[in-house]
Amino acid sequence: MPLAFADPADKAIPIHVIASEELDSALARLSDDEKAWANAQNFSAGLGQIILCPGKSGEIAKVLVGFGTKGARARGRFHMGAVATKLPSGTYRIANGLEGDALEEAALAWLLAGYKYTRFSGPVSEGARLVAPEDVDAQRLEIIANGEALTRELINTPASDMGPYELEEATRALANEHAAVVNSIVGDDLIPANFPMIHTVGRASDRAPRLLDLRWGDSGPKLTLVGKGVCFDTGGLNIKPGGSMGLMKKDMGGAATVLGLAHMIMALKLPLQLRVLIPAVENSINGNAFRPQDILTSRKGLTVEINNTDAEGRLVLADALTLSDEDEPDLVVSMATLTGAARVAVGPDLAPFYTDDDATAAALSAAAAKVADPVWRMPFHAPYEDMIEPGIADLDNAPSGGMAGSITAALFLRRFVESPYVHFDIYGWQPSAKPSRPKGGVGMGARALLEALPALLKL
Incomplete structure (x- = not known):
C-alpha cells in the first residue's frame, strides 16, 4: 500500500505540539477543562x-504532544513518527507548534512510520493517518516516502526471493512505472561485453550475475547512480562465519538505495538525464569460485590481486564505475554496503561519504541537516594509496593490516572513475527500532543527495 496522507476532507483531530519551553504559554491557551485534564x-x-483530551461525548477532541527540550530533540529525529504509532486509529492534523523544516520532518516522519514489511505476514490494520499540513509540499513528501519504502522493501526481502533475477525484475518494474528503459547483460554474456569482474564474482552461483542499466530523461545534466547489488554474500572461499553471514541479504542495500532515489528523481521529474547501473550478483561457493591470490583484469584494464574473496563488492562496482565514466557524466554517485570498517567508524545511523570536492561535501552536509538524513564526510586520504598497491598487480582488493578499511575501499573505487565522484559506504540496516525506522532495511543518504542535487548539478 503506498504511503500517503489522509484525505483533507476527512474530519481530523487536532494535535498541539508543545515544546518544554512553551509549556506555560500553551497551557494558558487551553480551556479550563483541558488544562485540568492535562494537569491531572x-x-x-x-x-x-x-x-488525549476527551470531548463532551468521550471522543478524542484534541491531542497534546510533548516535544521536549531542544537538547532532548537533538538526540534523535523523526519524533512525530513515534507519536503516529502510539495514537489510536483515526485522522489527525498538526494544529500548531511546528513550522518550516521541523513541520516538514514531522509530516515525513508520520508517512515513514506507516511502512511495515508484510510480504510474509499478511496485511496489517491501518493506523493513525495525518492530513498533510498546508505549509508542506505533500506530493513531494509522498514521493520521497515511497522511494524510501521501495528501498526498505527490497532490502527486507530474503535472498531466497531477491536474487539477481528478482532484482532485475524490480528494476524493470520501476522503469515501467516511469517510462524509463532498462538493458541487462546476463551470465556468460558479461565476458564478451567486457565486464570480467562482475562475471568472476557471480559465476559460482546458479543464479546468473548481470549488469542492469536503467536510463531516463533526454536533457539536462547527466547523473549516474551505481549501486552494489550483491544479493547474498557468503564471503566466497573466504567464507564468513555464521554471525557475519546472518544479515547478508542486505548486501544489495546500495542497489536498493539507488533504486529508491531513482524513484524520487523520476517521480519528481527533475530536469536531468538519469542512469542507474547495478552489478547484480550472488557471491557463492562452488568449484569455479574465484580464489585468494587470483589476479583479475578489470574492464578498465587495471589488474587486481584477490587477497580476500569477501571483498567482492568493490570488484563488481569497479567494472560498473568504469562503464559509468565512458558516458562522461556530470556526477557519478556510488552507494554500497561496502565495509564493516565504516560501521566501526560512525555506527549504523550515519552515512559516510567520500568526495574530493569541498563544495560538493558542503552541499551534501547542508542538505543532510535540512532533511534529517545524517551523513559524514570521510577522506580520500592519498597517503594510504600505497596500501592498495600490492606490487604483483595494480591493485589489492583487501589490504592486510585491518586499518582504514573504509578509506582504502574508497580509494580502490576512485581508481576507476575520472568524472566528478561521490561514494557512500552505507549500512542499509536499522539494528533496533527507532521513530519512523522499524528494525530492518533502511535508506541512508538518498534524501540528503536528492536535496543537494540542485546545487550539485545546477538544476
Whole structure:
C-alpha cells in the first residue's frame, strides 16, 4: 500500500505540539477543562508524552504532544513518527507548534512510520493517518516516502526471493512505472561485453550475475547512480562465519538505495538525464569460485590481486564505475554496503561519504541537516594509496593490516572513475527500532543527495 496522507476532507483531530519551553504559554491557551485534564495527568511536555483530551461525548477532541527540550530533540529525529504509532486509529492534523523544516520532518516522519514489511505476514490494520499540513509540499513528501519504502522493501526481502533475477525484475518494474528503459547483460554474456569482474564474482552461483542499466530523461545534466547489488554474500572461499553471514541479504542495500532515489528523481521529474547501473550478483561457493591470490583484469584494464574473496563488492562496482565514466557524466554517485570498517567508524545511523570536492561535501552536509538524513564526510586520504598497491598487480582488493578499511575501499573505487565522484559506504540496516525506522532495511543518504542535487548539478 503506498504511503500517503489522509484525505483533507476527512474530519481530523487536532494535535498541539508543545515544546518544554512553551509549556506555560500553551497551557494558558487551553480551556479550563483541558488544562485540568492535562494537569491531572502530569503533562510536562516531555519528548513523546501524549495526552488525549476527551470531548463532551468521550471522543478524542484534541491531542497534546510533548516535544521536549531542544537538547532532548537533538538526540534523535523523526519524533512525530513515534507519536503516529502510539495514537489510536483515526485522522489527525498538526494544529500548531511546528513550522518550516521541523513541520516538514514531522509530516515525513508520520508517512515513514506507516511502512511495515508484510510480504510474509499478511496485511496489517491501518493506523493513525495525518492530513498533510498546508505549509508542506505533500506530493513531494509522498514521493520521497515511497522511494524510501521501495528501498526498505527490497532490502527486507530474503535472498531466497531477491536474487539477481528478482532484482532485475524490480528494476524493470520501476522503469515501467516511469517510462524509463532498462538493458541487462546476463551470465556468460558479461565476458564478451567486457565486464570480467562482475562475471568472476557471480559465476559460482546458479543464479546468473548481470549488469542492469536503467536510463531516463533526454536533457539536462547527466547523473549516474551505481549501486552494489550483491544479493547474498557468503564471503566466497573466504567464507564468513555464521554471525557475519546472518544479515547478508542486505548486501544489495546500495542497489536498493539507488533504486529508491531513482524513484524520487523520476517521480519528481527533475530536469536531468538519469542512469542507474547495478552489478547484480550472488557471491557463492562452488568449484569455479574465484580464489585468494587470483589476479583479475578489470574492464578498465587495471589488474587486481584477490587477497580476500569477501571483498567482492568493490570488484563488481569497479567494472560498473568504469562503464559509468565512458558516458562522461556530470556526477557519478556510488552507494554500497561496502565495509564493516565504516560501521566501526560512525555506527549504523550515519552515512559516510567520500568526495574530493569541498563544495560538493558542503552541499551534501547542508542538505543532510535540512532533511534529517545524517551523513559524514570521510577522506580520500592519498597517503594510504600505497596500501592498495600490492606490487604483483595494480591493485589489492583487501589490504592486510585491518586499518582504514573504509578509506582504502574508497580509494580502490576512485581508481576507476575520472568524472566528478561521490561514494557512500552505507549500512542499509536499522539494528533496533527507532521513530519512523522499524528494525530492518533502511535508506541512508538518498534524501540528503536528492536535496543537494540542485546545487550539485545546477538544476
